């Protein structure tokens with residue numbers, strides 16, 4: 001672990017990966033990448049359209065490819081898609097090539113943050129809160145497997161999480 005080690009944010013939809021990742025990158029003077037945005041740029045269509053045309057499987061294949069390319073870079077901050085940890089290859093690759101932070105936020109807060117946004121196909125269901133609860137139960141162990149650190153992000157404003165991560169990252173770099 002050194003001052004150029006990649007930093008990866010994982011967690012469910014609405015956990016704040018994009019918001020916090022962008023701020024953290026700015027504070028560290030690093031390039032910021034968002035695997036979802038990268039996939040959208042490469043395909044030229046929004047995520048719901050990829051799901052419609054290629055199904056979730058098609059999206060996941062593109063995600064594995066994108067993660068492989070982004071994790072080959074150094075000195076970056078990356079926000080990942082909420083389902084990135086479903087693939088064991090992604091989990092291993094993230095864990096091995098960077099400092100992985102799991103932003104754990106209770107499903108009800110995720111629901112409040114995401115309910116007006118139609119850009120997340122998995123939440124276009126009758127009961128998005130129940131869906132988020134199910135996803136949280138299923139994925140929490142996978143996020144923990146990939147992560148080096150868990151932040152209970154529900155009660156903190158985004159800038160508070162950024163501040164905390166800056167301090168922890170600095171401390172870990174100084175130790176090694």
Ligand SMILES: Nc1ncnc2c1ncn2[C@@H]1O[C@H](COP(=O)(O)OP(=O)(O)OP(=O)(O)O)[C@@H](O)[C@H]1O
Nearest residue numbers: 012013014015016017018019081082113156157158
């Ligand atoms: N710590 C926070 N406190 C309050 N609101 C937040 C916090 N972090 C993010 N938000 C808000 O929650 C919404 C979702 O955040 P964001 O898009 O960063 O989540 P995400 O983890 O990247 O989600 P996805 O996996 O769907 O890309 C945004 O409107 C953002 O402003």
Ligand SMILES: O=C(O)C1=C[C@@H](O)[C@@H](O)[C@H](O)C1
Nearest residue numbers: 013036047081082083120121
């Ligand atoms: O949680 C998920 O499976 C997803 C989260 C988003 O970031 C996108 O990657 C996509 O909508 C799928």
Ligand SMILES: [Mg+2]
Nearest residue numbers: 017018036079
């Ligand atoms: Mg995001």
